[in-house]
Amino acid sequence: MSPVIQGILTIIIGVGGCVGYFYFSNMLLDKVIFPARGPNTGRNINRANQVRPWLFLFPAMFALGLYLAYPVVGSFWRSMFDRSGANFIGLGNYVALFAEGSFRTAVLNNLLWVLFVPAMATFLGLLVAQLTDRLSWGNIAKSLIFMPMAISFVGASLIWKFVYSANPDIGIINSIRDSMGMTVLDPLQIRFWNNFLLMFILVWIQTGFAMVILSAALRGIPEETIEAAIIDGANPFQVFFKIKVPQIMGTIVVVWTTITILVLKVFDIVYTMTGGNFGTHILPSYMMTYMFRDDGRATAVAFVIMLLVLPVMIWNIRQARNEMR
């Protein structure tokens, strides 16, 4: 069957199935199980209304449970077994991983990513948001800086492969070095610093996101506080750092954590740019080297990523609970 027809069929079956589920389950509830007529009308309506939320929620809860909640347990369980999946070895995979030099490099690199990318993206986003605020062409500038959000990590990696290329006729960096009479080199092979070149690709993608949200937050600041500060003789720097930044601190933290979570998941950039060579592995890309070969090791790496996310998760839930009160 041609993939086009298969795709169209699935859309019809999948979407139709979803609509059908919601429609018919409601009808069943209202007409057959608890009909709103006869001697128990009032009781039936109440009962139907008690069941209905669960009808609405069931598909989502089922999918969430299966695809996100179960894997937390399932992955941990799988990580306690060896390559064959038959022998229980406890924490053996974790012990073996931490003994590996390349795993430790991946952990350290990942820490660098988590520190550098959110900080840099948030900082640049804030800078652009502030600078474009009063420009006549500010919205165009914002659109253009926001644009990389639409580009896949693979596409972005390829774009930057051109920039970083060792060939001075392709890579801008080497072209500039060449024209200044410096030796041509492959930037991606310079150990340690090559990590930052990869990180900058993610910064390039994420700055637009930070900018959009922070720019909305900046606009939400009451004018009076700024006017009062200016009347009191504050210079623009003071206005920005002492008046504006503290008022949008909450938003800055939200942007920061959102990007942090993303950083912990991204593997595409390392995978396409260097394949983890030259000391550039991070945990998600490191996990892919074990994927399909040694499920025990792969899940152990995944679980280490989960442990890194855990603090952010707890913070997020607390934040959400505070808001609901």
Added chain:
Amino acid sequence: MDNIAGQNKGGKLAVNITVIILVLLWLLPTIGLFVSSFRDRDQISNSGWWQAPFAVDLNFRARVAADDARQEGDIFVLEGNVFADPSLSARFPDAEGVVAAYGTRAVAPDEFAPGEVSELRTGGTVVVNRDGTYRVESPEEIARGPTLYFEARTPPRFTLANYETVLRADGMDRAFINTLTVTIPATIIPILIAAFAAYALAWMDFPGRGLLIAAVVGLLVVPLQLALVPLLSLHTNIGIGQSFLGIWLAHTGFGLPLAVYLLRNYMVGLPRDIIESAKVDGATDFQIFVRIILPLSFPALASFAIFQFLWTWNDLLVAKVFLPSGAESQVMTVKIADDLLGSRGGDWGILATAAFVSIAVPLVVFFTMQRYLVRGLLAGSVK
């Protein structure tokens, strides 16, 4: 930098310049890719894309056939034009060009100036003129023509050849269709499911609601990587294996937390009066949802749809794990990352074009729907 509030004239100028520099820095890489995708491979490897609008010196090779050799007195002569070589006809269609330098060895294609007479290794002499005409003189009969190398200034040339190769011969067309096949169902299904759940969480009263909302917020951050191994083996056990069905289900599951979260945040903000008066009029929850909430939530639905579309279109990880690795089910990101970068690692024109084909659709969606995207982002992140 004393211009941050943007009050004085000089400050305004500085702000403008800073923003222009930033925008250029952000745009240049993509422009480079775009320009490169229209250049042919010789030009890409001989000059940077920033030189694409200008003429460049390129090296060529012409094989000289010995057919037209003739005898003049006691020497043998072979005359012709290097631009007439059939293998160069694509580049010099009228057999016209300007020779900047020439040579008789591949290692030194620009050894001699045009018009300068040089010795041939096989004996005899050769001269190549500025207009491409050459004259080989030899004391013995010329059995085989020499190979001439020359450098010619070629005008900038843009071609669609890369696009033709990528779309026809390279299987990108198939990958493009596969990407669509993955993306469309994986965008629509989670929206439907999430909308019902979001309504229940926003407007229906039942025990444990707060807990469920907290769970959704928590699941927002669960790394995808955890799901790969256990779910792939689950899919294999229940017979789905690596297939389109599998990836649709996976994308649905992974997209749901954000969908439920965004939509619930939006729906909670809808006016309570409308819903209550509909209830008083005897509407059921299902009717309220379909007739009132769904139309009113259009902005939030659109924004999540764009997110999910971009995310599934751009995804590499889920496709690598949940789809078979064969060419018939590869999506574009996998095709580029695994196939093209491996086998065509040095063919920059093809790489640029493939990348551009894969980012074209998201860019169009992005620029036409940007308003909704921003609105959705703000609904989800800022209170």
